[in-house]
Amino acid sequence: MCIRLLSHPWIQRTRRSGHEPRRTDSPTWWPEELQIVNVQVGEPGPGEIRIRHKAVGLNYIDVYHRTGLYPLKTPASIGMEASGIVEAVGEGVSHLKVGDRAAYASQPPGSYCEERVMPAMNVCKLPDVISFETGAAMMLKGLTAQYLLKKTRPVEGLEKGDFVLFHAAAGGVGLITCQWAKALGLQLIGTAGSDAKCQLALANGAVHAINYNTEDFAARVKEITDGKGVKVVYDSVGKDTWDKSLESLRPFGLMASFGNASGPVPPFAPAVLGKGSLYLTRQTLFSHITSREVTQAMADDLFDVVASGKVKIHIEQRYPLKDVQQAHRDLEARKTTGSTILTLD
Known part of the structure; x- marks a missing residue:
């Protein structure tokens, strides 16, 4: 199962009307373009892994992708962070192996799914003391906090x-x-x-x-x-x-x-x-995590502060992946606090 963004309906609507797109147009129906589809997941190529997700993180950048503020060529997969189990490893990947617990915040978008093939560079081995739900909820947000406080x-x-x-x-x-x-x-x-x-x-x-x-x-x-x-x-x-x-x-x-x-x-x-x-x-996170070494160093800093108990990851909302439309509505309406995850069980 995979969630796909079929189109940017607000862009199509405003183009037909001859007006410039405006982000204030009817936000209540934008999430309806997020639809469940079945896709074939292949084998990882060089520098890639295949990962089966246990939980998926929800972030405001997902709203930007959905609305077209950050345009994607549609149909498109969205979602920038998740955690799960590594199922296959491509040539040249040495920091991960089959069976590893892992978590990531990474380009390209596509975490709203049960499993995917993706670049391995920004995928990090998840310490045993950190749960899959916490891993999915903290990578993009926690690495953002890290570069803001430590680098910006x-x-x-x-x-x-x-x-x-x-x-x-x-x-x-x-x-x-x-x-x-x-x-x-x-x-x-x-x-x-x-x-x-x-x-x-x-x-x-x-x-x-x-x-x-x-x-x-x-x-x-x-x-x-x-x-x-x-x-x-x-x-x-x-x-x-x-x-x-x-x-x-x-x-x-x-x-x-x-x-x-x-x-x-x-x-x-x-x-x-x-x-x-x-x-x-x-600032953007993806300007910072441009190498395996930098990504791992930032992730290690995050893992350490979470494992120490100095930072607790508050998961205040959980939605089944199939209810992603409602999750987007609540996020954009500012009804959420702390972190939100999409569950796969």
């Missing part, structure tokens, strides 16, 4: 006691980052869309949590930091938080964009960054 740093660096601002702090990446930042001695200020989600962020290590639907988070950040602002903002929300994120930075601070759940940020003049000589970067 302001020019002045990060030291214990420094304030950072993290949007969507009650989401999958957010809850991991809250805990990891606390373990590193950072003071993470989280934002979320409800008081309940703010409490969840606080329970997982945020020192302050701001409901951005009821408070001006930029003003609150300045209050918390005695008017100085934060050294870095980690922003996966995009359009809705952009301007006030820039206002929240101290001079020479870093605006680290790694997603756009509320929509793409409109074009802006570089002079906007001149107030405070700010830095801006747009």
Whole structure:
């Protein structure tokens, strides 16, 4: 069984009407293009493995692929992370063997399935102390938290006691980052869309949590930091938080964009960054995991912090793979917290 994206219906609809595609068009029916199909799974070629999945991770990038914000040639398989058992190994693959427990966050998309053949480079052996469900829920989100906190740093660096601002702090990446930042001695200020989600962020290590639907988070950040602002903002929300994120930075601070759940940020003049000589970067995980060695080093860091108990992976939602349409609806409607997995039993 495999879930395939048959087309991008919103693109077809807007093209027929002669209008530019808009992400606000009827999000309730987009998931209907995700359909169950049967496909033939072959043998792995050089540098590939065949893996039978035990659990599959759900991420916001899957929504981007489904809607066409990140276009794929359709029909297409989507999904970027999963865990399972290695069933076959192609020529040249030495770090995995048949029977290994494994997990990955990897290109190309295609994890929404029972089994697949895929490149082995970003597939990592899963330690026995970490369950398949946890492995599927943490790879993309956990590796994202790893490169944000360890590699995406302001020019002045990060030291214990420094304030950072993290949007969507009650989401999958957010809850991991809250805990990891606390373990590193950072003071993470989280934002979320409800008081309940703010409490969840606080329970997982945020020192302050701001409901951005009821408070001006930029003003609150300045209050918390005695008017100085934060050294870095980690922003996966995009359009809705952009301007006030820039206002929240101290001079020479870093605006680290790694997603756009509320929509793409409109074009802006570089002079906007001149107030405070700010830095801006747009990060993606797949720019970081470009070699076997780097992927394994990042994964080892993640495995260690999870195995130590300093970071717990909160799986708050489980959907059978066949119910993937509903999973997408709930994710896009911001009804989820923590991590979500698609189950295969």
